[in-house]
Amino acid sequence: MIKFENVYKFYPNGAEAVKGLSMEVSEGETVVLLGTSGSGKTTSLKMVNRLIEPTKGKISINGEDIMNQDAVELRRKIGYAIQHIGLFPHMTVAENISVVPNLLNWQKAAIEERIENLLNLVGLPPEEFTDRYPSQLSGGQKQRVGVARALSSDPPLVLMDEPFGALDPITREQLQNEFIELQAGIKKTILFVTHDIFEAVKMGDRIALMDEGKLQQLSTPAEMVENPANPFVEAFLGQHRFQLSLLTKTLGRLIEKNSGQEPGEKPEHRLSTRNSLVDALDTFKKTRKNILPVYDGKKYSGTLKKEQLMKIISEVLGENN
Amino acid sequence: MGIISEFYGRLGEDILKATYQHVFLTFTALVIALVIALPLGIFLAKTRFKKLSGLILSIAGVIQTIPSLAMIALIVVIFALIRLPTIGRLPGIVALVLYALLPLLRNTYTGIKQVDPVIIEVARGMGMKERQILFSVELPLSLPVITAGIRIATVWTIGIATLVGLIGAGGLGDLIIRGLRTIRIDYLLAGTVPAALLALVSDWIISRLERWLTPEGLETGG
Numbered sequence: 001m002i003k004f005e006n007v008y009k010f011y012p013n014g015a016e017a018v019k020g021l022s023m024e025v026s027e028g029e030t031v032v033l034l035g036t037s038g039s040g041k042t043t044s045l046k047m048v049n050r051l052i053e054p055t056k057g058k059i060s061i062n063g064e065d066i067m068n069q070d071a072v073e074l075r076r077k078i079g080y081a082i083q084h085i086g087l088f089p090h091m092t093v094a095e096n097i098s099v100v101p102n103l104l105n106w107q108k109a110a111i112e113e114r115i116e117n118l119l120n121l122v123g124l125p126p127e128e129f130t131d132r133y134p135s136q137l138s139g140g141q142k143q144r145v146g147v148a149r150a151l152s153s154d155p156p157l158v159l160m161d162e163p164f165g166a167l168d169p170i171t172r173e174q175l176q177n178e179f180i181e182l183q184a185g186i187k188k189t190i191l192f193v194t195h196d197i198f199e200a201v202k203m204g205d206r207i208a209l210m211d212e213g214k215l216q217q218l219s220t221p222a223e224m225v226e227n228p229a230n231p232f233v234e235a236f237l238g239q240h241r242f243q244l245s246l247l248t249k250t251l252g253r254l255i256e257k258n259s260g261q262e263p264g265e266k267p268e269h270r271l272s273t274r275n276s277l278v279d280a281l282d283t284f285k286k287t288r289k290n291i292l293p294v295y296d297g298k299k300y301s302g303t304l305k306k307e308q309l310m311k312i313i314s315e316v317l318g319e320n321n
Numbered sequence: 322m323g324i325i326s327e328f329y330g331r332l333g334e335d336i337l338k339a340t341y342q343h344v345f346l347t348f349t350a351l352v353i354a355l356v357i358a359l360p361l362g363i364f365l366a367k368t369r370f371k372k373l374s375g376l377i378l379s380i381a382g383v384i385q386t387i388p389s390l391a392m393i394a395l396i397v398v399i400f401a402l403i404r405l406p407t408i409g410r411l412p413g414i415v416a417l418v419l420y421a422l423l424p425l426l427r428n429t430y431t432g433i434k435q436v437d438p439v440i441i442e443v444a445r446g447m448g449m450k451e452r453q454i455l456f457s458v459e460l461p462l463s464l465p466v467i468t469a470g471i472r473i474a475t476v477w478t479i480g481i482a483t484l485v486g487l488i489g490a491g492g493l494g495d496l497i498i499r500g501l502r503t504i505r506i507d508y509l510l511a512g513t514v515p516a517a518l519l520a521l522v523s524d525w526i527i528s529r530l531e532r533w534l535t536p537e538g539l540e541t542g543g
Binding site for chain 2: 051149
């Protein structure tokens with residue numbers, strides 16, 4: 001879907017923001033650009049919709065070089081969400097969402113329908129929110145509108161620049177979870193910028209860790225945590241490694257396949273092979289059970305005992321010390 | 322009651338005529354100043370040549386510091402040199418335009434400048450053209466500041482317009498000058514009171530206009 005080929009960005013003052021970035025993002029995938037400030041992650045993102053033009057190298061979307069396209073046309077085809085300050089303060093929620101459809105000359109009725117669908121999708125009842133102004137919304141609500149706006153014209157590709165950055169931790173986590181669920185349904189190709197490793201692990205199918213303009217490692221979260229590519233990646237994960245391992249190791253690879261009798265627990269008493277160790281721990285705590293069935297989608301795949309989980313966790317702790 | 326009705330009986334017509342002239346002078350000057358200052362202010366706010374904006378804004382600032390009487394004298398002298406009429410409305414309006422320029426220019430410039438660059442970048446990132454960004458984002462968001470400039474310029478111009486009576490431009494200044502020459506308090510008041518009222522009323526009207534023009538979302542919370 002998006003392909004960076006040896007992309008560089010130099011500024012006239014000599015600053016080198018991005019140095020030789022090459023990577024591909026495939027359709028329906030969420031790739032998180034992770035790094036500290038000044039790592040080149042935001043520059044890389046903004047080069048995709050040409051808010052920043054690359055100095056050297058090629059970026060293509062579906063095989064088409066973006067530099068051969070009209071910048072304005074290109075941007076209208078790409079969703080763009082940033083921290084909540086990005087909402088137009090003088091426009092209502094509905095007006096904010098309808099900016100791009102209007103630029104694309106959609107019919108009025110189609111826009112209205114789209115607004116309603118999107119507000120429902122992001123969990124804001126339309127009858128209550130369409131006519132509100134951003135100043136009348138909470139941080140979390142603003143961010144939801146920001147997400148709805150980025151999806152307004154149903155673009156296949158969405159760029160998100162720390163979209164949950166300005167939120168308190170609780171709201172942020174709630175929005176992250178909702179967004180993951182939303183994304184599972186709409187399957188957009190997403191390029192997501194954050195400086196927060198936990199957010200990256202949570203949101204990303206893959207993480208592109210950048211430092212000083214260079215891509216340090218591009219891999220799945222689990223792979224990155226288990227096999228840091230170089231000392232920088234290792235240092236970046238730093239003291240969080242144990243915690244990150246618990247978040248990225250999923251039950252699928254850990255439980256013993258068990259063809260025995262299906263215990264037939266209630267859905268909330270089930271684990272999924274995609275659950276992380278932390279998720280499993282949470283479920284044990286909530287259900288107060290000592291043994292839980294694990295499902296791969298709808299298929300029964302085995303059981304996990306609480307002591308087994310504890311043992312795995314202490315092994316992970318051992319690996320990281 | 323008798324004195325008042327007599328006062329207005331004698332002066333009523335003069336006051337009406339002078340007030341009308343005053344409003345005409347002020348309004349014409351403001352419209353011309355606005356036509357110059359609005360595009361120029363937008364240009365200065367957006368140009369990459371920051372030194373140019375600095376220069377033009379300071380020139381407008383310097384014009385403002387010239388005492389109004391001296392300014393009128395200066396225009397008369399310059400007009401005489403370039404063979405333009407030295408009395409009447411033209412030199413009067415030119416003087417008023419020069420004074421109204423600064424608040425309009427400065428507020429347009431600041432109004433556009435204070436729009437959050439993040440908002441503009443988002444607008445661009447969503448695929449708005451530069452013209453669309455100006456008209457649907459920057460101008461609406463700077464409207465309160467620009468209207469504040471119009472308000473200041475209006476009140477100033479109404480005040481200074483009393484002086485251009487000196488060069489035969491007409492207006493309420495005529496009555497004040499007549500009062501001064503003949504040492505008559507009634508003429509003096511006939512010029513001063515309507516001028517003051519005019520300033521107050523315009524200020525009030527524009528403040529209403531300001532509230533009406535302020536985009537709704539900017540009112541609550543800010």
